[in-house]
Every structure is written in C-alpha cells, then in structure tokens.
Amino acid sequence: MNEEKRKVLEMLSQGKITVEEADKLLAAIAAPSAEPELDAAGKRVWKYLRVQVEPGPGSESSERVNVRVPRKLIRAGLKFAAFIPQHAQGQVNQAFKEKGFDVDLAKITPQDLEDIISNLDDMTVEVDGKEKVRVFCE
Amino acid sequence: MLPIMMHLRVRQAGRRGFGFFFPIIIIWIILAALLLVLLPFMLLAAILTWRRGPGRFLVLLYPMLASILWNLSGLHVETKDAENEFLISF
Numbered sequence: 214m215n216e217e218k219r220k221v222l223e224m225l226s227q228g229k230i231t232v233e234e235a236d237k238l239l240a241a242i243a244a245p246s247a248e249p250e251l252d253a254a255g256k257r258v259w260k261y262l263r264v265q266v267e268p269g270p271g272s273e274s275s276e277r278v279n280v281r282v283p284r285k286l287i288r289a290g291l292k293f294a295a296f297i298p299q300h301a302q303g304q305v306n307q308a309f310k311e312k313g314f315d316v317d318l319a320k321i322t323p324q325d326l327e328d329i330i331s332n333l334d335d336m337t338v339e340v341d342g343k344e345k346v347r348v349f350c351e
Numbered sequence: 352m353l354p355i356m357m358h359l360r361v362r363q364a365g366r367r368g369f370g371f372f373f374p375i376i377i378i379w380i381i382l383a384a385l386l387l388v389l390l391p392f393m394l395l396a397a398i399l400t401w402r403r404g405p406g407r408f409l410v411l412l413y414p415m416l417a418s419i420l421w422n423l424s425g426l427h428v429e430t431k432d433a434e435n436e437f438l439i440s441f
Binding site for chain 2: 218222225232235236239240260261274275276277278279280281282283285286288289290292293298
C-alpha cells in the first residue's frame, strides 16, 4: 500500500473524514497520471476502459452507471476465451451470425486480440437518447 | 499488483445501506491456502483427464486465476438510481 492510501485510511479510521470523502480521495489517488504512458511507437497506452451511463436531458430516469475496467484485466480475461470448448465455439459463432457478425472464434488468434486491445484507445462511443452512454478508453 | 483493499457500498430503498473498506488481502490469504490444499487433487485430475481435454485447462487454471486477481486493481463498478446504489471498487 502506498503512503498516500495509508494516510487516507488512517484519517478514515480516526474519524477525521467520512467514508464518502475517503472514497473521493482514494479515487483521486488511483486516477491516471497526467502524463500518459507511451508505447514503443509513441502511441498513448490506455489503462482503463470506461462505460458511463447518465440520464439524458429531460429524462425522468435517474439511473447512473460508472464502470472502469483495467486494460490488464481485459487481457487476462480474454485468455480464458482460448478454453471455450469446440462445440461451444460453434454455438457462439451461430449466435454472432444471427446478430449479423460473421465471425469464426477459432480463427481469432491471441495476436488479433492484442491488436484490438492496443487500438481501442482511438475508440469513443457516445449515444445520446433518453440516456447518455459513453464508452471510451483513458 | 494484487488489490489489498475493497470498497463496497450497497443502499436499497427502505433498507439501511452499508459501505465499508474491506482489507481483501485476508480473502487472498485464505484463497491461497485453499488453492494450495487443492493443488495435488487438481494435478491428479489434470493427469487423469489430460487425453480427454480438460486436463490442460486444469493445469492453466491456477496461473490464469492469478492473472485475473493480480489485475483487479482499478476495477470500479458503480450503479445508482434514486433509491438504490451499488459500488464495488478495488
């Protein structure tokens, strides 16, 4: 645990700050640094995939979703895809086909997945409707 | 890095909610002990089922589980509406 986190938790245990304040401070500490990490090609390396859902203007709904998934966790999770049994792969392919995606899971290599992940930083999806949805990398 | 603190917050309409920071390292220690105990059985199962396929999965299960747990740091899932709230953050 780093020193900053320890101090925040000490202040929380001493009752100097509330749980909400501690949450904000820890989030600020965990926030990505101002100087982005660059890869060998000088391209910015994203650290988190973010999904945000907020109520749109005039919407009666007050639902909010805020998800932050680390890049390394996505990469680790994708490795499990290699263990999908052959018969299940056929079912997944069929389900993709029904949705209009002609994809063969068996032909997707780890390098393909790596390429997709490393190029996600250029992706931003914004949907404005009753709810405002943003999917982006940071 | 393996996450050592987990923040959990749950609020439901009509019920008293709760929120706390949990030293999740305790769970990792218990899990590590459990996995260590299960390791010989897992290896035996892997050897016995190697030819049929699942054996390879069993051998790689531990390192893959470790890679998931090691990369949980920074995971943040938060949903809330007017009455309910759920937050889990590592």
